[in-house]
Amino acid sequence: MKRFAYLFAGAVLAAAPLQAQVLNFEGVNATYPSGFAFVNDFYNGGISSDGTSGTDFGISFSTNAQAICLNTIGVSCSNTSRGGLGDPNSQRGGLFFLAGNQTFMNRAAGFTTGFSFFYSALNTGGSFSVWDGLNGDGNLLATLGLPTNGGTCPGFNAGFCPFTAAGVGFAGTALSVSFVGAADQIVFDDVTFGSITPGDPNTVVPEPSTVVLMAAGLLGLGAASRRRRSQL
Numbered sequence: 001m002k003r004f005a006y007l008f009a010g011a012v013l014a015a016a017p018l019q020a021q022v023l024n025f026e027g028v029n030a031t032y033p034s035g036f037a038f039v040n041d042f043y044n045g046g047i048s049s050d051g052t053s054g055t056d057f058g059i060s061f062s063t064n065a066q067a068i069c070l071n072t073i074g075v076s077c078s079n080t081s082r083g084g085l086g087d088p089n090s091q092r093g094g095l096f097f098l099a100g101n102q103t104f105m106n107r108a109a110g111f112t113t114g115f116s117f118f119y120s121a122l123n124t125g126g127s128f129s130v131w132d133g134l135n136g137d138g139n140l141l142a143t144l145g146l147p148t149n150g151g152t153c154p155g156f157n158a159g160f161c162p163f164t165a166a167g168v169g170f171a172g173t174a175l176s177v178s179f180v181g182a183a184d185q186i187v188f189d190d191v192t193f194g195s196i197t198p199g200d201p202n203t204v205v206p207e208p209s210t211v212v213l214m215a216a217g218l219l220g221l222g223a224a225s226r227r228r229r230s231q232l
Contacts, residue, residue, distance in 0.1 A: 126181025
C-alpha cells in the first residue's frame with residue numbers, strides 16, 4: 001500500500017504543469033534610460049552585453065536578441081512603451097531584434113502546458129511558434145499569428161504602445177520558441193513559459209484579445225495539419 005502511495009504521488013507530480021516563470025527583461029540594460037543591450041546569457045547563468053545578470057532560468061536567446069529601453073512618463077528612449085499598463089515592475093525593458101527576421105528562445109530542460117507574452121507591432125505583424133527541438137527545430141507544437149496592434153499612448157511618446165496579450169496551450173514538452181517578424185518592427189515583454197496567460201498568474205487577467213489570438217492560432221495549426229495529411 002505504501003509503495004502504491006509513493007507511485008501515485010510521483011505520477012501526480014509528473015503530471016503537474018510547470019509553474020509559470022516570467023521574463024520581463026528588466027535590468028538587461030545596465031542603466032535606465034539607455035539604448036539597447038544584447039540579452040545573451042542574462043537568463044542562463046551568464047551576463048548580458050552590458051555585463052548584467054538575471055535569474056538563471058536555464059534560458060538562452062539567439063545572438064540577435066536585444067532588450068529595448070521602454071518609455072515611461074517623462075522619459076523617451078525609444079518609440080515603445082507599456083503605457084503604464086500591466087506589471088509596474090515591467091515598464092522599462094522589452095525584447096526585440098534589429099537584425100534578421102526572427103529570434104529564438106531556448107530552454108534545454110523544456111517546458112510544458114503553454115507559452116504567452118505581451119507584444120506590440122505598429123506597422124508589420126509577426127508570429128511565434130513553439131517547437132520540441134532547440135532553435136526552432138523538431139516538431140511544431142503550436143503556432144500563432146500576431147496582427148498589428150500599435151497606436152498611441154498619451155503622455156508616453158511611443159507609437160509601439162499599448163501591448164496586447166497573446167498565448168497558446170500545447171501538448172508535449174517544448175524546448176524552444178521562434179519569434180518571427182520584421183526587424184525593429186515588433187516588441188515583446190513579460191515572456192511567460194508554462195502558462196497561456198502572460199505575467200504573474202496570480203495578478204494578470206487574460207484580455208479578450210488573448211482568447212481571440214489563441215483561437216486563431218489553434219485554427220491555423222489545425223488547418224496546416226489537415227493540409228499535410230491531404231498531401232500524403
